[in-house]
Amino acid sequence: MDNIDKIFDSYVSQKLFKNKAILQSNYTPETIPHRNEQIEAVASVLAPSLRGEKASNLFIYGRTGTGKTLSVQHVGMKIISKLKEREQDNLKFIYINCKLKKVADTEYRIVAELIKELGGSVPSTGLPTDQVYSRFIDLIDGKTQVVLIVLDEIDEAVEKMGDNFIYSLTRLNSSLKNAQISIIGISNSLTFMDNLDPRVRSSLGEEELVFSPYNALQLQDILRERATQAFSEGVVDAGVIEKCAAFAARVHGDARRALDLLRVAGDLAEREGSKKICLSHIDLANQKIERDKVLDVIETAPKQFQLVLYSILELTNGESGVFTGDVYNKYQEICEKTKNDALTQRRISDILGEFDMLGIINASVISKGRQGRTREIKMTLGDQIKIKAREIIERSLGV
DNA sequence: AGGTATTCACATGAAACTATTCTCTGAGTTAGG
């Protein structure tokens, strides 16, 4: 009882947060520090569209959390407000995130989404793709106008469905009489352009722009600005901002991660009933984020992956590594017990490789001489996470 | 002792198979004119 009281008390009595939303990742700040150069570049590429001319296609690279999406959206907002101001109606700005599952991860859905954004509608299924295209053309070609299409995370889309949809989009201009479209592609991957059809590459990359990662000092500025808005005065201990920035800079200048870190640290401090956010909270927050990420992966993993992981969990009690064969035997045993079909060793080998990629296990190929060649598998997760992971798997398998 | 050859226990690749998801088409349905 008194535990609950304590939780409530700490919530009521102290308010570390003034406005937590400011640290959430979907928040759009009015100012974007250290990105003036890029914003201006985007603006100057897109500016011709205000005069009704076709803007160059633009391609933007940069790691996650470098402000790509934010900057483009910022420019987009400005353009829209400019349009209102001048009472213009010959320009459309459409933003689509290609990564969103079930919304825009196929060619059909992307075009359907474009149509929806323009106020049209199409059935969610049942039409041939080229017909959707022609409907899209009908929709925009009705009058003279410029359409700016932002395709965020375009690399994901291309990975899923190949690059010919971009080609179709860029070629649409030739079948349009009145309207013109410009495409702004945003990608996280720097090498994305390299393995693209040359025709697509040249048309999409008329203008290119690179968003370099923030360094620690820039991250500090960003954090400081948001922190003053998000937290009440004087709750952020000295050095906290610096530490957050340093953590995030070490990964690769990911501002989103830095903000997450600060927010989670704030949460932890608040829950703990602390009056301040101090350095130790950052460490805890870092662990928590890491843990949540891993557990989320485990939770959403397919059943077979969970079974394999469960086998590994069963086997690793201690420092010494286990080998593929051990895991496979255990796995078969568990499959038998839980009435699941067991996969081949070949597949398990691949699954183990994938776990290694995800960083959930640490596997390295070693040769044991006459005892053959195998993977030596070690757990990298801490004990607490292991227990949690076990619970999750047991629940999802209904053991 | 030093050098080869063997051998283990999988790794790694390629191709074939399969179940599920997408796309497409035409028929049926609806609604508006």
Add this chain to the structure above:
DNA sequence: TAACTCAGAGAATAGTTTCATGTGAATACCTGT
């Protein structure tokens, strides 16, 4: 009559199996000293 919806055929895709080949070093087996 045009627009929409839907079911089912066919195509694409992801996950998996089958078959084949590759690998690094401990160990077994020579060989000549």
